[in-house]
Amino acid sequence: MTATxxxxxxxxGLLMGLIYAxxxxxxxxxxxxxxxxxxxxxxxxxxxxxxxxxxxxxxGLDPLLLLIPVAFALFALGVAIYxxxxxxxxxxxxxxxxxxxxxTFGLAILLRGFAQFTFGSDFKSVSxxxxxxxxxDLGGVFVPTPxxxxxxxxxxxxxxxxxxxxxxxGRALEATREDRDAVALIGIDRDRIFALGWGxxxxxxxxxxxxxxxxxxxxxxxxxxxALIAYVTVALGGFGSLFGALVAGLLIGQVEALxxxxxxxxxxxxxxxxxxxxxxMFRPRGLFGTL
Amino acid sequence: METSITRRRRHELIIGATLLxxxxxxxxxxxxVYTRNLIIITVLFAGLAQAWNVLGGYCGQISLxxxxxxxxxxxxxxxxxxxxxxxxTVGMFAxxxxxxxxxxxxxxxxxxxxxxxxxxATVVVGEIGYLxxxxxxxxxxATGINIPYVRSVGDSWLWLQFRIDKLPxxxxxxxxxxxxxxxxxxxxxxxxxxxxxxxxxxxxxARSLAVRIFPSKMAAAAISGALTGIGGAIxxxxxxxxxxxxxxxxxLSILIPLPAVLGGVGTLWGPLVGxxxxxxxxxxxxxxxxxxxxxxxxxxxxxxIILVAxxxxxxxxxLIGVRVRAPAGADDAAAA
Numbered sequence: 033m034t035a036t037x038x039x040x041x042x043x044x045g046l047l048m049g050l051i052y053a054x055x056x057x058x059x060x061x062x063x064x065x066x067x068x069x070x071x072x073x074x075x076x077x078x079x080x081x082x083x084x085x086x087x088x089x090x091x092g093l094d095p096l097l098l099l100i101p102v103a104f105a106l107f108a109l110g111v112a113i114y115x116x117x118x119x120x121x122x123x124x125x126x127x128x129x130x131x132x133x134x135x136t137f138g139l140a141i142l143l144r145g146f147a148q149f150t151f152g153s154d155f156k157s158v159s160x161x162x163x164x165x166x167x168x169d170l171g172g173v174f175v176p177t178p179x180x181x182x183x184x185x186x187x188x189x190x191x192x193x194x195x196x197x198x199x200x201x202g203r204a205l206e207a208t209r210e211d212r213d214a215v216a217l218i219g220i221d222r223d224r225i226f227a228l229g230w231g232x233x234x235x236x237x238x239x240x241x242x243x244x245x246x247x248x249x250x251x252x253x254x255x256x257x258x259a260l261i262a263y264v265t266v267a268l269g270g271f272g273s274l275f276g277a278l279v280a281g282l283l284i285g286q287v288e289a290l291x292x293x294x295x296x297x298x299x300x301x302x303x304x305x306x307x308x309x310x311x312x313m314f315r316p317r318g319l320f321g322t323l
Numbered sequence: 324m325e326t327s328i329t330r331r332r333r334h335e336l337i338i339g340a341t342l343l344x345x346x347x348x349x350x351x352x353x354x355x356v357y358t359r360n361l362i363i364i365t366v367l368f369a370g371l372a373q374a375w376n377v378l379g380g381y382c383g384q385i386s387l388x389x390x391x392x393x394x395x396x397x398x399x400x401x402x403x404x405x406x407x408x409x410x411x412t413v414g415m416f417a418x419x420x421x422x423x424x425x426x427x428x429x430x431x432x433x434x435x436x437x438x439x440x441x442x443x444a445t446v447v448v449g450e451i452g453y454l455x456x457x458x459x460x461x462x463x464x465a466t467g468i469n470i471p472y473v474r475s476v477g478d479s480w481l482w483l484q485f486r487i488d489k490l491p492x493x494x495x496x497x498x499x500x501x502x503x504x505x506x507x508x509x510x511x512x513x514x515x516x517x518x519x520x521x522x523x524x525x526x527x528x529a530r531s532l533a534v535r536i537f538p539s540k541m542a543a544a545a546i547s548g549a550l551t552g553i554g555g556a557i558x559x560x561x562x563x564x565x566x567x568x569x570x571x572x573x574x575l576s577i578l579i580p581l582p583a584v585l586g587g588v589g590t591l592w593g594p595l596v597g598x599x600x601x602x603x604x605x606x607x608x609x610x611x612x613x614x615x616x617x618x619x620x621x622x623x624x625x626x627x628i629i630l631v632a633x634x635x636x637x638x639x640x641x642l643i644g645v646r647v648r649a650p651a652g653a654d655d656a657a658a659a
Contacts, residue, residue, distance in 0.1 A: 063439070067438075067439075069439050069442070069443070117629065117633070120633050121632070121633060124633070124636035125636065125637075126636040126637040126638075127584070127588055127636060127637075128636075129385060129438075130385060130584050130588060131632050131633070131636045133385065133442070134577075134581065134584055134585065134628060134632045135628075135629050135632045135633060137577055137628065138624075138625045138626070138627070138628030138629035138630075138632060139625065139629060140625070141621050141622075141624055141625030141628065142621070142622050142624075142625025142626055142629065143625070144618065144621055144625075145618035145619065145620065145621025145622035145623075145624070145625055146618065146622055147618070148617060148618025148621065149617045149618040149619060149622065153618075252618070256573070260446070260447075260450060260573070263443045263446060263447070264443070264447055266443075267439075267440055267443045267444070271439060271440070296458070298454075298457070298458050299454065299458060301450070301454055302451055302454050302455065305447045305450060305451050305454075306451070308447060309432065309444065309447065309448070312432075312436060312440070312444060313432055316435055316436050316437075316440060317440065318440070
């Protein structure tokens, strides 16, 4: 086992980790804002992947061109989910915690059924794009271009999220997170902030979905596994922390890749889950969590 | 003079016994295999949801790893049968014991986490169990284990094996659900029940009254996990084949609490009502609409879950007059 193999695996883990981080960022944003774990998060990713696939199949447009439209579509979907379901789920008087878990779980089942109904349950993939079937040689380490582009786009999207968190809206978001009742006193419309939070969270996962679709197959159940990794990433980084999601995503990407290389490919997820549990023993609120 | 509480508890016991008698007679006039299977699965899930309710409802810990205890029970009793020739009626208690032990093992690290950190950690623990079972060849790996019909014994209650007859499995499932219900009933009246509800409603206040939080959660987990394990063992004998995708898969950890949550969490009747409504609806939509593989059944089931959760957050049981305790309710004060 040479250094090149390690470098190869590490780069692969790094790029996958960036995608994990972006999926987790959307989840973390929604959680931090209103204390809701979205159990349909993976299904949003799945819908974004299908949207990419369908438009690509119908028009031949390159997935890269679809980044912005799909992100906007998912933004709208996120806002709609908030207004139709979550606003109600947040206002119930009994077991609010369980109601939101099971409402988003019901939504996940519904969306999976919808995808199966609309697209069938067989594997689909975007077989040709500007990026497909190419590799770039980075000093002996060969990197497939779709993964490389996905990593770069994820980083850019993270940058965008950080910029947004510095704006007036971002500060309103932070204030709502700190005290959701007090913000009404200073003229912040809490409902609007929550809806935009859902929109942004869904848009983040939408971008991840488009990039993932360039090199990963799509099925109605594809979201489940990515969602599980996203929960682990968010809990490891600390609920509500964007920076935590990035660090945890990268860490998990590395652990997954190294477990597959050194121990056993079919146990790669056990490796990342074990690291997560080990960290949680020492930091019950994750690496950077304050909530 | 008897208090209103002892009277209410006696009424509950009478209603429970009547329901048990009705359920015991229910399948007798029904000979159609599909309907009998539907009833068995419904009764089994009523018991499983009640088992979850002990930890999730009364003690308020939203555990999403119950598939693990279910799977442990199923695998332990099955392996004892296939590897050591021990009858499943004995094996199911070993499965229950190990299911409870597993719940303690999961609880020990996880109970120091709170809220969503706890829920996510339990999801992950369950998933680790699933992945390990998938890769562990000695217990059948991804291929699973076929549960043999022991020919030398024939149809037997001790071996919990019946070649054609489904009725005995109905009674096995019913006995399981009745025990789970009785455990919940006993908990409601015991000191533990009050302590657990205090842990659920306000851990800080409970601790200030010298309630030991961690041991309380562990006790609830052990009982809940043990009952779930026994349910898993009965299920394994009933279906005759287990693999990680049928007894350990992640979604099962949500399907087990689902009847309890939608029926009425932390109540005696909620898991029963939830199972009676949800399981037949899910099975019927699947068999009438799911055959085409087009996902219509999933859409209806998902929409139904959303609808019930939003329209009846206190649970379906409230529709038939079951009073759902508001947080920090007056019941405790009256009883103390």
